[in-house]
Amino acid sequence: MSHPMLLVIGSGPRPMRSYLLEQTAAHYPQLLINDTPLTWQKPYVIDHEVADLSDPIAVNAAAASLAVRRPIAGVVTWDEYYLMTVARLAQSLGGRPGNTLAAVAAARDKATSRQRFAAAGVPSAASTWVHTLDAAASAAERVDYPVVLKPAAHAGGIGVVRVGTITDLPTAWSIASAGAAHQGPEGDGVLVEEYLDGPEVSVETVTHRGVTSAVAVTRTSVGFDPYFMETEHSVTADDPLLYKVSPVAAAALEAVGITHGVSHVEIRLTKDGPKVIEVNARLGGDLIGELVRLATGISLPLASAALACGEIPDLRPTRQRSAVIGMIYPPTAGLVTHRDLLPGNDHHLEHFQWLCDVGDVATLTPSSTTPNNIRCGFAVVSGDSAHDTQQHLDEVLGRVVVEVTSEAQRAA
Structure with missing residues (x-):
């Protein structure tokens, strides 16, 4: 008799997502519904279907086909845009573990999230939901500059921009509204929000039957x-900041109704205390789950798989270390003509990945449809402490060479 299997919706790109399938496949036979035929995913998948992941009907049909062939214990995604699809599938597959549709919708739609934060007394940014430039101008005057514009239901920093003065608003509005035009169906329009000044962190949480455990805190540099392009994420086991921000993260999850799964709660440490930026009802991107594993030994992908299959995840730490990822950006916009990692001490280097090739066009302006399109690569290092790890990262990034020829140089 076949073992019950984990159904995964969307693998995502290999550089940032392969560790997810790899870690979960070690303990759970996996099925995959993906929008392209299998390539690198093959070693981690027992069976699969190809479907348009943006079409819930197509995904449901693919899941039904797999369910005929294989027993499905649970369903999971690590992609923000498929959370509603997974919530529906969990219900249609006979009540598999998951969040309610209302809770996932509230997390996806940042306007609803803000309303629920306010009702529950969770500290967050003052926010106004708008659909026109004139309404944005009025809201910004009430909040007072600087403000932040962001699409109501996007992810990855798409369309998020800081506005310093009313003079900057029209340009910022064109960026935010362009992002909003491509956001998910769970929300529409743009939020005009109070700018939260202070360091940014995220709390990596695991929620089982409504009880949330804060596993790690990620310190983020932007x-x-x-724009708010993320340049570094670092995780240190037993970071004392975790005990300060974890109650706020748990309260935010409760406010939007999240009772299940791994979540990534973004927070700013303001002079008035921690304030919630947003709740993401899925594992954080940018290899944050891998940083957590390197620092603590806890596998968040495995925790999400266990929860999806109705099991209690193992959250016992087995390491006391630190890990950091540093993003590599181009020095200027233009054509990438050379890239290299010069020889050096790679003892602490866990992962190094180029995201650009020679001949690619590098930009310094985020796309309205694709997050992080200006990255050239990343490096992940580990160490015994946050200080040591940062030094190791600086040494590695100091050996990175990216040469770009600008349009002006090419025209000369």
């Missing part, structure tokens, strides 16, 4: 003002 750059490229007025």
Whole structure:
């Protein structure tokens, strides 16, 4: 008799997502519904179907076909845009473990999230939901500059921009509204929000039957003002900051109704205390789950699989270390003509990955449809402490060479 299997919706791109399938496949036979035929995913998947992941009817049909051939114990995704699909599938497959549709919709739609935060007394940014530039201008005047514009139901920083003055608003509105035009169906329009000044962190949580455990805190660096492009994430076991921010993260999850799964709660540490940026009812991107494993020994992908299959995840830490990922961005916009990692000490280097090739066009302006399109690569290092790990990362990034020829140089 076949073992019950985990159904995964969407593998995502290999550089950032292969560790998810790899870690879960070691304990759970996996089925995959993907939007392209299998390539690198083959070693981790028992059976699969190809379907348009943006079409819930097509995904349901693919899941039904798999269910005829294989016993499905649970369903999971690590992609923000398929959370509603997974919630529906969990119900249609005979009540598999998962969040309610209402809870997932509230997490996806940041306007609804803000309303629920306010009702529950969870500290977050003042926010107004708008659909026109004039309404955005009025809201910004009430909140007072600087403000942040963001699509109501996007992810990956798409369309999110800081606005310093009313003079900057029209340009910022064109960026945010372009992002909003491509956001998920769970929300529409743009939020005009109070700018939360202070360091950014995220709390990586596991919620089982409504009880949330905070596993790790991720310290995040952002750059490229007025955008919020993430440049580094770092995780250290037993970071004392975790005990300060975990109650806020748990309250935010409860406010939107999340009772199940691995979540990624983004927070800013303001002068008035921690304030919630947003709740993501899935594992954090940018290899954050891998940083957690390297630092603590806890596998968040495996925890999400266990929960999806109705089991209690193992959250016992087995490491006391630190890990950090540093993003590699181009020095300027233009054509990538050379890239290299010069020889050096790779003892602490866990992963190194190029995301650009020679001949690619590099930009310094985020796309309205694709997150992080300006990255050239990333490096992941580990160490015994946050200080040591940062030094190791700086050494590796100091050996990275990316040469770009600008349009002006090519025209000369």
